[in-house]
Amino acid sequence: MENPKLRLSGVTLRFGDLTVCDGIDLQVASGELICLIGASGSGKSTLLRCINLLEPIDDGQIWLDDLEISVPGLDPNPVRRRIGIVFQSFNLFPHMTVMDNITLAPRRVLSQQPDETAQAAMALLSRFGLADKAAEYPDRLSGGQQQRVAIVRALAMQPEIMLLDEITSALDPELVGEVLDVVRQLKVQGMTIILATHEMSFAREVADRVCFLDAGKILETAPPDVIFERPSNPRTQQFLARVVRTNG
Amino acid sequence: MFNRLILATGVLGVVLAGPAAFAAGNECSAGNTLKSDRLTIATGNPAYPPWVMNDAPESGEGYEAAVAYAVAQRMGYPAESVDWVRTSFDEAIQPGAKNFDFNLQQYSIKPERLEVVDFSIPYYTTTMAVVVRDGSAASGTDVTASALKKLKFGAAAGTSSQPFLADVLQPEQDMLLYDDNADVVAAIGANQIDAIVFDLPSALFVAAVQLDGGKVLGQFPVENNVSPDNFGLLMGKGSALKPCVDAAIESLAADGTLAEIESTWLSQATGAPVIDMSK
Amino acid sequence: MSLTARQRFERRERLRGIAIGTTSLVLVVAAIYWLVPLAPGWEAVQRSFFNWPILVKTFPKLLDAFLVDVMIFAWSLPLILVLSLAIALCRNTRNPALLPLRVFGAFYTDIFRGIPTILLVYLIGFGIPGLGLSRPWNSPYIWGTVALVLTYSAYVAEVLRSGIESVHSSQSAAARSLGLSEADSMRYVILPQAIRRQVPAMMNFVIALQKDVALLSFVGPIELLRQANVFKSLMANFTPYVGAAIIFLCVTVPATRYADYLLARQRAVRS
Numbered sequence: 001m002e003n004p005k006l007r008l009s010g011v012t013l014r015f016g017d018l019t020v021c022d023g024i025d026l027q028v029a030s031g032e033l034i035c036l037i038g039a040s041g042s043g044k045s046t047l048l049r050c051i052n053l054l055e056p057i058d059d060g061q062i063w064l065d066d067l068e069i070s071v072p073g074l075d076p077n078p079v080r081r082r083i084g085i086v087f088q089s090f091n092l093f094p095h096m097t098v099m100d101n102i103t104l105a106p107r108r109v110l111s112q113q114p115d116e117t118a119q120a121a122m123a124l125l126s127r128f129g130l131a132d133k134a135a136e137y138p139d140r141l142s143g144g145q146q147q148r149v150a151i152v153r154a155l156a157m158q159p160e161i162m163l164l165d166e167i168t169s170a171l172d173p174e175l176v177g178e179v180l181d182v183v184r185q186l187k188v189q190g191m192t193i194i195l196a197t198h199e200m201s202f203a204r205e206v207a208d209r210v211c212f213l214d215a216g217k218i219l220e221t222a223p224p225d226v227i228f229e230r231p232s233n234p235r236t237q238q239f240l241a242r243v244v245r246t247n248g
Numbered sequence: 249m250f251n252r253l254i255l256a257t258g259v260l261g262v263v264l265a266g267p268a269a270f271a272a273g274n275e276c277s278a279g280n281t282l283k284s285d286r287l288t289i290a291t292g293n294p295a296y297p298p299w300v301m302n303d304a305p306e307s308g309e310g311y312e313a314a315v316a317y318a319v320a321q322r323m324g325y326p327a328e329s330v331d332w333v334r335t336s337f338d339e340a341i342q343p344g345a346k347n348f349d350f351n352l353q354q355y356s357i358k359p360e361r362l363e364v365v366d367f368s369i370p371y372y373t374t375t376m377a378v379v380v381r382d383g384s385a386a387s388g389t390d391v392t393a394s395a396l397k398k399l400k401f402g403a404a405a406g407t408s409s410q411p412f413l414a415d416v417l418q419p420e421q422d423m424l425l426y427d428d429n430a431d432v433v434a435a436i437g438a439n440q441i442d443a444i445v446f447d448l449p450s451a452l453f454v455a456a457v458q459l460d461g462g463k464v465l466g467q468f469p470v471e472n473n474v475s476p477d478n479f480g481l482l483m484g485k486g487s488a489l490k491p492c493v494d495a496a497i498e499s500l501a502a503d504g505t506l507a508e509i510e511s512t513w514l515s516q517a518t519g520a521p522v523i524d525m526s527k
Numbered sequence: 528m529s530l531t532a533r534q535r536f537e538r539r540e541r542l543r544g545i546a547i548g549t550t551s552l553v554l555v556v557a558a559i560y561w562l563v564p565l566a567p568g569w570e571a572v573q574r575s576f577f578n579w580p581i582l583v584k585t586f587p588k589l590l591d592a593f594l595v596d597v598m599i600f601a602w603s604l605p606l607i608l609v610l611s612l613a614i615a616l617c618r619n620t621r622n623p624a625l626l627p628l629r630v631f632g633a634f635y636t637d638i639f640r641g642i643p644t645i646l647l648v649y650l651i652g653f654g655i656p657g658l659g660l661s662r663p664w665n666s667p668y669i670w671g672t673v674a675l676v677l678t679y680s681a682y683v684a685e686v687l688r689s690g691i692e693s694v695h696s697s698q699s700a701a702a703r704s705l706g707l708s709e710a711d712s713m714r715y716v717i718l719p720q721a722i723r724r725q726v727p728a729m730m731n732f733v734i735a736l737q738k739d740v741a742l743l744s745f746v747g748p749i750e751l752l753r754q755a756n757v758f759k760s761l762m763a764n765f766t767p768y769v770g771a772a773i774i775f776l777c778v779t780v781p782a783t784r785y786a787d788y789l790l791a792r793q794r795a796v797r798s
Contacts, residue, residue, distance in 0.1 A: 052704055054700055054703065054704060076703075077706045077707075077708060078706070080703065080704055080705065080706040081706040084704075084705075085704045087697065087700070087701065089697060091697045091698060091700065091701035092701075093698065093701070093702075093716050093720075094720065095719045095720050095723060104705070104707070104715055104716075105705035105706055105707055108707055108708075108711050108715070109705070109706045109707060109708075109711075153705070154704075154705070157705060157706060400662075402747060405753060405756050405757055405760065406756065406757070406759075406760035407760075410760070410761075411761060422749070423749070424667065424746075424747030424748065424749070425744070425747065425749050425753050425756075426745070426746075426747060427745060431653075431745070431746075434653040434657070435653065435667070435747055437653075437657055438653050438654075438656035438657040438665055439656065439659075439660070439661065439662065439665055440653075440656055440662075440665050440666065440667055440747060441747070
């Protein structure tokens with residue numbers, strides 16, 4: 001791959017005796033959407049947290065463009081501005097309105113003018129159908145709305161990559177669709193996305209490539225039709241068979 | 249006139265006739281003293297200045313020593329007929345037989361004490377006094393009311409000092425109040441106040457013992473007191489001597505002898521001049 | 528308006544409850560009102576504790592003296608909040624370079640929570656001015672206040688610290704992932720939530736402080752308690768103390784009720 005946006009090489013993270021990421025190699029092109037699938041505890045979320053520097057890795061390197069961001073002692077904040085992350089549990093700030101949730105980081109980190117930030121935030125909210133929620137507090141919103149606000153909050157920092165960590169797992173089934181719509185839009189607009197998900201049909205629909213993780217290792221990386229139709233690794237086959245059965 | 253007569257007779261008796269003549273001078277108390285023709289006077293053990301100098305009442309030096317001899321003389325007992333004994337403060341106030349004719353060690357006349365002992369009429373009324381630290385700016389203050397008003401005062405709450413300050417002196421700055429004398433002393437030590445008001449006996453004690461470099465700046469005239477303490481000579485309950493002792497004190501007060509003794513021992517000797525309230 | 532059978536039943540039950548409650552309250556109050564004066568010592572107690580003419584005479588000056596308490600309270604409270612916040616943040620630092628701050632914070636809370644307030648008021652109120660400060664810097668108001676602030680900050684700092692720890696780590700992860708600095712995420716994300724959670728607990732210290740400002744009277748200032756004490760000595764009567772208690776109650780009872788209300792509201796929100 002020429003000039004990957006993000007490059008992981010031998011990324012390893014241990015919690016004591018437990019190796020949660022075990023020599024992970026991955027290259028992500030600009031504008032590409034990668035889906036991470038695998039059982040709970042396979043290391044999907046942890047890998048995303050490593051990329052966002054929320055977990056310092058024990059071994060390997062991570063490059064963002066030409067910058068190695070895994071160097072120990074590197075100030076993580078400039079890197080985090082370029083990489084947005086959205087969590088399973090939304091993690092909105094409950095004491096702030098939707099608008100303040102979104103504008104806090106641009107104002108403090110990017111030193112934008114308040115009115116400029118507010119305009120940009122309103123534009124984003126409108127784009128995702130949340131304009132009328134700007135003045136609400138998070139506890140007044142549905143789960144789907146909260147998760148969309150969380151995505152908007154990450155987008156307001158104008159990141160180059162979005163990491164989406166099982167963003168629909170905490171939602172009631174009828175609310176999943178509206179959040180997935182947002183992801184579709186982001187892909188259309190050319191955002192580079194890494195998505196950890198249990199929504200297999202969605203992964204199949206939007207992913208450029210799908211990575212199957214098991215016990216901290218990427219066992220298989222392939223386009224979705226390959227992974228879902230003709231997985232080469234027996235463990236992938238097992239996993240998919242189980243998921244398809246439980247998903248009905 | 250009568251008093252003069254007694255004095256004159258007493259002196260005459262001493263000069264002319266020796267012991268035999270005493271009967272003429274001490275007829276009021278004759279037969280009622282512990283030892284015939286002698287007067288036994290008690291004071292504290294030890295006794296403190298300025299009440300008794302050098303713990304030696306026999307010298308007649310110190311306010312109470314001088315008062316004791318003056319009273320004795322008016323009663324018809326010259327100095328050589330006076331015997332001194334010592335008692336503790338509390339032991340003398342207890343009910344029961346006494347080993348003295350009268351006792352003086354700054355006993356305040358109080359109703360509850362009158363249940364068990366007798367007191368003479370007052371020989372001294374406490375005045376209020378100002379204590380400062382020697383060498384502090386306040387120690388140079390003129391002993392006039394107007395100069396003193398400018399100082400920052402403190403006092404122990406619940407004593408007569410507080411109403412005295414509030415109603416009589418009325419200092420210009422808010423006063424500060426404390427739980428007890430030790431706390432007031434700590435405050436003046438920390439320079440949080442310039443001056444403390446106590447009754448004179450407490451002031452003398454604090455300046456001498458409790459406060460390093462303490463000094464009694466002056467005392468207020470007795471007529472300015474709010475609720476003065478009166479000191480009386482203590483006698484056994486129902487003592488036959490009381491009328492004689494009272495008469496003696498009355499005569500000492502009337503002819504200015506008491507005032508003179510007070511000026512000598514409580515004002516000049518203590519360096520606590522009387523404060524001029526008119527200026 | 529017609530009621531359902533259930534509504535009629537519930538209304539009847541409610542009315543019955545109110546009737547029983549009112550009756551028993553009236554009976555208890557009446558019993559106290561009639562029985563207490565029958566005690567043999569009641570007249571003496573009434574004369575020396577509940578003496579109306581003395582109360583009327585002293586109350587205005589007691590109120591004046593209470594202004595001193597209000598002043599001390601008014602300037603102590605913000606100082607306590609600022610200092611306790613600083614201490615709580617010290618105790619919360621995870622940066623190894625700031626270990627001395629953490630140790631200091633721990634020492635501070637241990638020591639100043641361990642010393643009785645009155646002792647500290649004495650030690651600092653007389654001790655520090657005794658080092659030779661000149662007026663007005665040796666004022667008992669200043670150093671008495673310092674003693675109060677030191678003690679109360681230690682308590683409030685612990686309340687704040689537990690508040691900070693009660694905010695879930697996912698909140699700080701969310702803030703950090705947006706690129707907010709550690710200081711900014713503390714200031715804008717963690718602290719506001721921590722403080723909001725701990726307001727009811729802190730109200731209890733505010734109420735205690737309202738009463739403890741009277742401790743300054745030990746180092747000189749004539750505030751309500753001391754003024755009552757002076758009146759007591761002058762009049763040989765305890766009614767001024769009752770007057771002082773009434774004034775304190777007028778302030779602390781509403782504050783206590785308000786704190787309870789906040790606590791109840793918070794429980795309602797959480798459940």
